[in-house]
Amino acid sequence: MDKVKTTTITFSDLADWEQRKRAQLINSLGGFKSVNLIGTVNNQNQTNLAIFNSVIHLGANPPLVAFIIRPDSVERHTLENILETGYYTINHINEGIYKKAHQTSARYPGEISEFDATGLTAEFKNDFLAPFVAESNVSFGVEFKERIDIALNGTTLMIGEIRLINFPENCLCEDGFLDIEKADSVTCSGLDSYHKTVRLSRLTYAKPDTEPTEMEMRYRE
Amino acid sequence: MDKVKTTTITFSDLADWEQRKRAQLINSLGGFKSVNLIGTVNNQNQTNLAIFNSVIHLGANPPLVAFIIRPDSVERHTLENILETGYYTINHINEGIYKKAHQTSARYPGEISEFDATGLTAEFKNDFLAPFVAESNVSFGVEFKERIDIALNGTTLMIGEIRLINFPENCLCEDGFLDIEKADSVTCSGLDSYHKTVRLSRLTYAKPDTEPTEMEMRYRE
Numbered sequence: 001m002d003k004v005k006t007t008t009i010t011f012s013d014l015a016d017w018e019q020r021k022r023a024q025l026i027n028s029l030g031g032f033k034s035v036n037l038i039g040t041v042n043n044q045n046q047t048n049l050a051i052f053n054s055v056i057h058l059g060a061n062p063p064l065v066a067f068i069i070r071p072d073s074v075e076r077h078t079l080e081n082i083l084e085t086g087y088y089t090i091n092h093i094n095e096g097i098y099k100k101a102h103q104t105s106a107r108y109p110g111e112i113s114e115f116d117a118t119g120l121t122a123e124f125k126n127d128f129l130a131p132f133v134a135e136s137n138v139s140f141g142v143e144f145k146e147r148i149d150i151a152l153n154g155t156t157l158m159i160g161e162i163r164l165i166n167f168p169e170n171c172l173c174e175d176g177f178l179d180i181e182k183a184d185s186v187t188c189s190g191l192d193s194y195h196k197t198v199r200l201s202r203l204t205y206a207k208p209d210t211e212p213t214e215m216e217m218r219y220r221e
Numbered sequence: 222m223d224k225v226k227t228t229t230i231t232f233s234d235l236a237d238w239e240q241r242k243r244a245q246l247i248n249s250l251g252g253f254k255s256v257n258l259i260g261t262v263n264n265q266n267q268t269n270l271a272i273f274n275s276v277i278h279l280g281a282n283p284p285l286v287a288f289i290i291r292p293d294s295v296e297r298h299t300l301e302n303i304l305e306t307g308y309y310t311i312n313h314i315n316e317g318i319y320k321k322a323h324q325t326s327a328r329y330p331g332e333i334s335e336f337d338a339t340g341l342t343a344e345f346k347n348d349f350l351a352p353f354v355a356e357s358n359v360s361f362g363v364e365f366k367e368r369i370d371i372a373l374n375g376t377t378l379m380i381g382e383i384r385l386i387n388f389p390e391n392c393l394c395e396d397g398f399l400d401i402e403k404a405d406s407v408t409c410s411g412l413d414s415y416h417k418t419v420r421l422s423r424l425t426y427a428k429p430d431t432e433p434t435e436m437e438m439r440y441r442e
Contacts, residue, residue: 007390008347011383014284017397023281024397026383029361030276030286031255031313031401032408032418054277055251056289059374060244063235065251068279092252095421099433106427117429126229140250145373152367152380153280159373162232162247169228176238176245177411180252187253187408187418190398192426192436195418197253200316200407202414206327208338212320215413 040081049114063162091136094184261302270335312357315405
């Protein structure tokens with residue numbers, strides 16, 4: 001972009017902002033985010049589906065993933081079901097389902113499954129306990145491992161181990177890289193903005209004495 | 222995308238994968254990620270700059286942000302400097318600097334600043350202790366608040382409070398949403414893939430009895 005004037009906002013400026021406006025700005029700051037549907041079921045076979053934009057990679061060996069739950073009634077069913085059953089699914093959102101995915105954040109009564117309310121399809125497969133989203137192209141099943149409560153603001157970090165992975169067979173590269181752009185996964189920013197992506201490039205592993213170069217995409221045959 | 226055959230990989234399949242290939246797949250799974258440069262300085266005024274793809278929003282009130290540090294020598298300077306001084310900056314990456322940003326992940330000797338090695342410019346402003354990246358369009362200064370060590374795999378969650386925010390004045394919307402796509406911020410997937418974005422839409426707040434609708438972008442005059 002052309003260089004435009006920079007606005008600088010201090011902590012004390014921010015304190016004067018109206019609460020929802022401040023929430024919009026602060027939610028936009030970290031950068032683009034993953035956006036996923038987390039599927040769960042309780043012991044009475046009631047399914048639940050909720051959208052989260054805080055799923056992060058925690059480590060590859062063991063394969064660990066984490067996400068943040070806020071002390072909020074919409075997300076509480078996800079927390080309760082995970083603690084009750086020990087399992088959940090994480091499902092990428094694509095352009096075809098992002099509006100339905102967003103709609104899962106509405107405050108439906110407890111007896112209504114967001115699958116039914118939004119028209120997304122619960123799919124049980126490979127004997128995994130929690131429901132996958134059939135319309136999702138990339139999804140994985142997770143076994144709950146640890147809950148870390150963050151006293152600073154009452155949020156909870158949920159950590160789990162990846163047990164089962166589903167993706168379109170033409171999206172896997174020879175080196176193990178999964179091309180989630182080819183799988184139509186979307187990203188989000190702030191609280192409510194959804195985006196497709198356009199790859200700039202994959203870059204080679206950085207070494208002190210060489211410039212990184214662009215890698216060719218080599219899909220597994 | 223057209224429906225193609227789904228590949229399913231189980232936890233035990235994954236155990237047979239070569240380590241780097243498994244790391245590529247698992248790093249790709251969570252979805253698109255934020256990608257930021259974190260700038261620090263030690264008490265001897267030696268600056269450090271490192272790339273992170275795990276920055277997440279933790280809460281708006283107080284304004285908290287978190288990221289993961291791995292038990293790894295490249296990232297250790299960032300951890301040491303934050304613990305020593307209590308401050309750091311988080312700087313968005315744009316198309317013009319993503320290759321230099323990637324290059325900060327090379328294992329430079331401790332006496333070399335990644336600012337000097339990559340040609341990015343350290344900028345000190347508003348009396349903030351840690352250096353900003355002058356070439357970054359969106360950046361913010363953070364005060365360290367809490368460190369949470371995750372025993373499961375030796376990673377550390379670093380939590381801080383946002384103290385100072387910089388962004389192009391034409392990117393702020395009336396409702397507080399910051400248009401980071403207009404600010405040229407990029408996203409990443411896996412370990413090494415960088416992407417521009419194309420907005421699908423912003424969606425209105427979800428309510429049980431209505432469909433979400435697309436919001437018009439209204440920038441602050």
